[in-house]
Amino acid sequence: xxxxxxxxDGAVVVSSDGDDLNPxxxxxxxxxxxxxxxxxxxxxxxxxxxxxxxxxxxVDDRVAPDARLELSLRYDLRxxxxxxxxxxxxxxxxxxxxxxxxxxxxVLALAAMAELGVPTLVVVPxxxxxxxxxxxxxxxxxxxxxxxxxxxxxxxxxxxATYDSAYLRAExxxxxxxxxxxxxxxxxxxxxxxxxxRLFAAPARLGLTATFERPDGAHExxxxxxxxxxxxxxxxxxxxxxxxxxxxxxxxxxxxxxxxEEYEREQGxxxxxxxxxxxxxxxGSDYQELVYRSGNDPRAREALLAKQRAREVMMNADAKVxxxxxxxxxxxxxxxxxxxxxxxxxxxxxxxxxxxAITGETGAAERREILGKFRDGEYTRxxxxxxxxxxxxxxxxxxxxVISGTGSERQFTQRLGRLLRPxxxxxxxxxxxxxxxxxxxxxxxxxxxx
DNA sequence: TTGACTCAACATCCTTTGCTACAA
DNA sequence: TTGTAGGTTTCCATGTTGAGTCA
Numbered sequence: 001x002x003x004x005x006x007x008x009d010g011a012v013v014v015s016s017d018g019d020d021l022n023p024x025x026x027x028x029x030x031x032x033x034x035x036x037x038x039x040x041x042x043x044x045x046x047x048x049x050x051x052x053x054x055x056x057x058x059v060d061d062r063v064a065p066d067a068r069l070e071l072s073l074r075y076d077l078r079x080x081x082x083x084x085x086x087x088x089x090x091x092x093x094x095x096x097x098x099x100x101x102x103x104x105x106x107v108l109a110l111a112a113m114a115e116l117g118v119p120t121l122v123v124v125p126x127x128x129x130x131x132x133x134x135x136x137x138x139x140x141x142x143x144x145x146x147x148x149x150x151x152x153x154x155x156x157x158x159x160x161a162t163y164d165s166a167y168l169r170a171e172x173x174x175x176x177x178x179x180x181x182x183x184x185x186x187x188x189x190x191x192x193x194x195x196x197x198r199l200f201a202a203p204a205r206l207g208l209t210a211t212f213e214r215p216d217g218a219h220e221x222x223x224x225x226x227x228x229x230x231x232x233x234x235x236x237x238x239x240x241x242x243x244x245x246x247x248x249x250x251x252x253x254x255x256x257x258x259x260x261e262e263y264e265r266e267q268g269x270x271x272x273x274x275x276x277x278x279x280x281x282x283x284g285s286d287y288q289e290l291v292y293r294s295g296n297d298p299r300a301r302e303a304l305l306a307k308q309r310a311r312e313v314m315m316n317a318d319a320k321v322x323x324x325x326x327x328x329x330x331x332x333x334x335x336x337x338x339x340x341x342x343x344x345x346x347x348x349x350x351x352x353x354x355x356x357a358i359t360g361e362t363g364a365a366e367r368r369e370i371l372g373k374f375r376d377g378e379y380t381r382x383x384x385x386x387x388x389x390x391x392x393x394x395x396x397x398x399x400x401x402v403i404s405g406t407g408s409e410r411q412f413t414q415r416l417g418r419l420l421r422p423x424x425x426x427x428x429x430x431x432x433x434x435x436x437x438x439x440x441x442x443x444x445x446x447x448x449x450x
Numbered sequence: 451t452t453g454a455c456t457c458a459a460c461a462t463c464c465t466t467t468g469c470t471a472c473a474a
Numbered sequence: 475t476t477g478t479a480g481g482t483t484t485c486c487a488t489g490t491t492g493a494g495t496c497a
Contacts, residue, residue, distance in 0.1 A: 126491070149492075151451095164459085164492050190460055215462085274465065282480070287464050294486040304486040307463080341462095343489070360490045363453080386461095386489060406462055441464080448464095 003052055004060040007175025010199035011039040012048055012063055026051050042174050043225060046203035063175050063201050065119045069157055071141045073114040078242065081108045084231035088112065088206060094227030096185055096207035100235045101417025102243055105208040106133070109181045110140055112206055118178025119157040123166045123196060125184050126391035133160045133183070148173075163193045170199035179204040182226060184390065186211060186410070189218030197225035210417060211410040235413070235420065243420040244398070246430040250446065252438040253319035263440060266310035273303035314440040315404035316345045321352065323435055327401055328353060328381065331431075335374070335397040338383040339415050341404040349383050349403075358384040371395060389414045396421040400432040407448035 001018035014023045015037065023029050028044035031037075040048055045063055052059050077085065081104055084097045093116070099105050113120050122133050127150040137145045137158050146156030149165035155173060180200050185207030187193055197205070207226040213219050223229070239245050255263055277293070277300070279286050293300040328336065340346055343359040350357035356370045356379050367387075373379045375395035388394050389411055400419050405411055419430035436446045 151493095162492065168493080187460085192459060271465070278469090279465085280468065281464050281466085282468085285481085287462095288485085289482080291463080291485055291487095292483060295484085301486055304463085308487060311463085341489085365452095389490095391491085407464085408462070411462090444464085 002058045002060050005045070005049065005052075005063050007042065007045075007063045007201055008039070009171045010042050010174050012042055012045045012201060014038045014040070014048065016057075021057065041198050042170075042201040043198050045201040049203075064203075065176055065178055067119055067157055069113075069117045069119065069143075071114040071117055071143075073111055074140065075107050075110070077107065077111055078104065080231075080233050080238070080242075081111065084108055084233075085111055085115070087231040089115070091227060091230045093179070093204035093206075095205075095230035096209065096212055096223070096226055096228065098209055098212045098229055098232035100233075100238060100243060100420065101210050101414060102421045103233070103238055104242075105183070105210075106136055109183075109206060109208060110136070112181070112204075113141075113158070113179065116179050116204060118204070119176060120159070120179040120181060121166065121173075121177040121200070121202065122158075122160045122181045122183060123163055124160065124391075125163055125187050127162065128392050129183060130160050130162055132393055163187060163196055166196045167192070167199070170196060174200045177202045179206065181205075182207045185209045185222060185226060186214055186219065188222045188225060189214050189216070194221060194225065197222075211413050213409075215408070235416065239420065242422065244422050244428040244430045246416065246420060246432065248416070248432045248434060250434045250436055251323055252436055253317055253323055254438055255314070255317050255440070256319070259313050259317055263310050263313045266306040266313065267441070269306035270303045270310065273299055310441070312342065314437045314442045315341055317437050320403050320435045320437070321349065324349065324401060324403065325353070327399070327433055331399045334380070334399050335377075335395075336381045336399040336401065337388065337394070337397045337418055338381070338401045338403060339388070339405060340383070340385055341406065343385045345403065346383050346385050353381075353383075355381050355383040358382060358387050360385065360387060362387070386411075388418065394418055398423070398428060398430050400430070402432065402434045404435075404442075405445075405449070407445040409449050412449040 001016055001020050003014060003016040003021060006013045014026060014029055023038035024031060027047040028040035029038050029048060032039055049061060085108060088095050088097060097108060124130050124133055130150050134145045134147055143158060144156055146154045146159030148159065148169050149162035180202035182188055186209045188197055205226045212229055235243060279290060290300060294304050338349060346357050346359050349355055358367055358370055370382060374382050397419055400415055402415060416432050419432060422428055434446060436442050
């Protein structure tokens, strides 16, 4: 008896020429009533294949791409990269490696590709990263690299894709790769992006991230789709030798009298509603419930809007601008990145201190120009809202100033990571300033992110 | 090829001290 | 007794992204 495996529209189709096999006994395989065929989600491909092998079946496997690639790596891996690679291989070439920004996750993935030598898809969240990876692969392996996304639709044995484009092409090319690498793999927890991992058959899967855990718990889904964390090393373990040493300095500022008055009024409106409505925030979904209520309860809506205004007051306090002036003066000869949460403030600071500004409204060309000049040293400072947190190739800096941010540990880690690429002399010491408005909810927000 | 636009998706958005049901 | 986890649906606003469309 021969069992045939085929890839079709994001699924693995199982057929056999005899009656000995009950296909639904295979992992994930169900009978499709419409076509009468037996199929499993593509991600179960390896489990199905292995189960058939265990039973000694003769398998005609038309899913696995049979192309073999000769890829050689010029880099020598560092000790922790070797260890991460070994851990991943030891877990049947599945799993997530959690390493800080700047510690060489890309090199690790290149090494995995070279060792496996199978057609590989690299999935990334932004077009910026798409281009970085493509350049890296081309220069390292000297082969043409395919691209899905950013206006291109070109397949090759080594291909890079955005999460969006990978999803759009999955039914079509989901069986073409032996290895799939998810850069910034925490994105895979998003409701829509999960399907990327489901619809591709690639048996070998590598996830890369600096911050695996998600506040919504969806990292468990990611672990299910890609594999568990097989290796992790945090910033502190690498700083000094492979990453710059750093300090985080929290600076407390006070609201002005009028700001305090406004803050207390708006925050009071919010707290009062929350108390009256009996919302305790004892579970994570309570805030969500408040949002639902605001759909038809005017008081709930007003409470949320008041909270929004209170947040703006505390995050954009005038005293932070004064404090920033001092910091810029103190680090006049160093490269400084200023992070905020609101675009309005970005433009205010840009005008006041003549800082080049990057926000979501900044076009691609202008963005490239600013980052290029920052890289060359023509600009030594840049101010941005959330744009530079992730997914953009940001030139190295040694001073960061967090004017405002969310309570997200991920955002904090990413911002810190912007400063940690070691200097050429190895003597660099980075500083991240955190400006926090005292006696406001921002103190809690700042505590939460660490 | 580009730029401007729309659209959908993702992420964050959280108070203080208290209720209830259930498991160890 | 003590400690701990927690039930609904169609979503207030802001910032950012990628894909697609059209001029």
